[in-house]
Amino acid sequence: MVTFRKLQSQDISDLKKLFKTTIEDFSWYSGEQKQDILKNFKADKFTTILENRNYICVVGLSDKKLIGFAFGFFSAGVYTLHWLGVASSFRNKKIATKMILKLIGYTKTKNCHRIVCQIVNINTSSLGLFQSLGFEKYATIRNHFYHKDYNFLYKNI
Ligand SMILES: CC(C)(COP(=O)(O)OP(=O)(O)OC[C@H]1O[C@@H](n2cnc3c(N)ncnc32)[C@H](O)[C@@H]1OP(=O)(O)O)[C@@H](O)C(=O)NCCC(=O)NCCS
Numbered sequence: 248m249v250t251f252r253k254l255q256s257q258d259i260s261d262l263k264k265l266f267k268t269t270i271e272d273f274s275w276y277s278g279e280q281k282q283d284i285l286k287n288f289k290a291d292k293f294t295t296i297l298e299n300r301n302y303i304c305v306v307g308l309s310d311k312k313l314i315g316f317a318f319g320f321f322s323a324g325v326y327t328l329h330w331l332g333v334a335s336s337f338r339n340k341k342i343a344t345k346m347i348l349k350l351i352g353y354t355k356t357k358n359c360h361r362i363v364c365q366i367v368n369i370n371t372s373s374l375g376l377f378q379s380l381g382f383e384k385y386a387t388i389r390n391h392f393y394h395k396d397y398n399f400l401y402k403n404i
Contacts, residue, residue, distance in 0.1 A: 249314065249342060251349040254304035259293045261313035262306065266293075269332035275369050280393050303357070305350045307333070307342050317346045319364075326354040328364040331373070343376050351404050361403050368396045377402075 254262065266288055270281050296302045296318055303326070307315030314337045319328040328350070333342045354362060366373045368387065378384075382400040391397040 249307055249309045249337075249340075249345070251305055251307050251346055253353065254293075254297055254306050254316075254318070256294075256297060258306055258313055259290055259297065262293055262304075262316055263288070263290050265313055265316060265332060265334060266330070268334075269330075272335065275367055275395065276393065303350060303353050305346050305353065307337075307346050309337065315342045315346050317343070317350050321354060321357055321359050324358060324360045326350075326357075326359045326362045328362060331364075338372075344380065347376075347380055355404060359404060361401055363399065363401045365391075365397045365399050367392070368398050374398060374400075 267285060270276070270284050270288075273281065276284070296304050299320070301322060302318060302320045304316060304318035306313055315333040317328060317331040319326055319330075321327070328347075331343060331346070333346075351362065362382075364377060364382070365388075366377065368374075377400050380402065382402040384398050384400050386399040387396060388399060389396050
């Protein structure tokens with residue numbers, strides 16, 4: 248059975264591993280760009296995410312094994328989803344859908360009225376996921392992170 252809850256300190260080492268695998272699997276970033284992203288996400292970064300009141304991170308667990316994560320931060324009523332990933336063997340089972348729904352529940356308790364995210368335009372699975380959850384595209388920004396084109400999406404909650 249898969250369960251969803253907020254990140255806890257005992258999850259950090261597994262979260263770091265799953266985050267690394269998720270980034271390494273991205274086909275649209277160069278090796279150098281992946282290293283650049285990973286450099287910013289050492290264990291202490293995840294500890295900050297855990298301890299900072301403005302961050303919310305939801306994890307999915309299957310028999311105590313961490314199989315998904317979604318984290319971001321809120322400010323002035325807007326939650327910005329920063330990163331999201333599901334272990335490859337658990338994809339297409341609605342894990343990400345359920346994590347985001349759980350996340351929406353937590354953001355409401357923090358008086359957020361909107362969730363926003365930015366998705367590289369070639370990430371069709373992620374775009375499909377957010378559109379299936381009712382997110383709307385409000386802008387496409389060319390030549391953004393690492394010179395890629397990005398879609399900006401939002402959902403009022
Ligand atoms: C994107 C990702 C998080 C989706 O996780 P998931 O648990 O497999 O997603 P779900 O099963 O909840 O899918 C829900 C919807 O998303 C869309 N979707 C998911 N995977 C898709 C794919 N490969 N192609 C097209 N649409 C897809 C579909 O609309 C799907 O609904 P459906 O099953 O009724 O068709 C997962 O593929 C992943 O971890 N990818 C690598 C990391 C990543 O890209 N993160 C996002 C960075 S912004």
